[in-house]
Amino acid sequence: MQDVNYIKHLNAVFNQFSKDSRLNPTHISLYIALFQLWNLNRFLEEFFINRDEVMQLSKIGSKSTYHRCIKELNHWKYIVYFPSHNPYRGSKIKMLKFGTSSGQVVGHNNSQIETSTGQALVPIYKHIQTIKNINSNKQKNFKNSISEDFKNENKQKRACTERSRGIPNMDNLKTTKNKNYNEPL
Structure with missing residues (x-):
């Protein structure tokens, strides 16, 4: 070897x-x-x-x-x-x-x-900073997702209310939510 x-x-x-x-x-x-x-x-x-x-x-x-x-x-x-x-x-x-x-x-x-063995070392603070950045991004994405879901839910409620009042049929196929098809259901 x-x-x-x-x-x-x-x-x-x-x-x-x-x-x-x-x-x-x-x-x-x-x-x-x-x-x-x-x-x-x-x-x-x-x-x-x-x-x-x-x-x-x-x-x-x-x-x-x-x-x-x-x-x-x-x-x-x-x-x-x-x-x-x-x-x-x-x-x-x-x-x-x-x-x-x-x-x-x-x-x-x-x-x-x-190192004496030739092994590459990366300081631990680099790993910790990377993990903090990932967690921060996940929190931002989660908050944005909840906010978007809340907005969409309110829009759907308004659309149902308008339909029940006899307002002409809105296009139900259009959505304002950006879907990420890479995420599992």
Whole structure:
């Protein structure tokens, strides 16, 4: 098992991707699928892959595109690819390391935290502030929702009263309430 900092590695490889004009989205998608499998294999020096699984993870539909891209990633020194040629045994992959300095400095201003394991740390106050913002937004949305429901209820009562007085039929299909169809019933 290699000592790999997940975030550092991805940041460094994304930086490299941005500089490399040879890459297209298929190469990047394939690399990310391989990185995910490497992570699932606990960052072993080398690990075996199943072509169908990698194609599914990377959303590559063509075997020829898959083979072209994996060979190019090998040639361009993003991975080391050992083709199997055996239908019962997958090919072997070695992921080359990116962003492998010792320890990681996280934060900004005077809130930098360095770790010996390379683990990224985020100060707790950032999490607390995020939770406070979420709760504040939920309360505002709840109050606005109640206010809207109250207004709509009063409009419906007025419409019923007007209909009972013989006022011509109002268009019942129109509504002033903005509905969010992403919320469950």
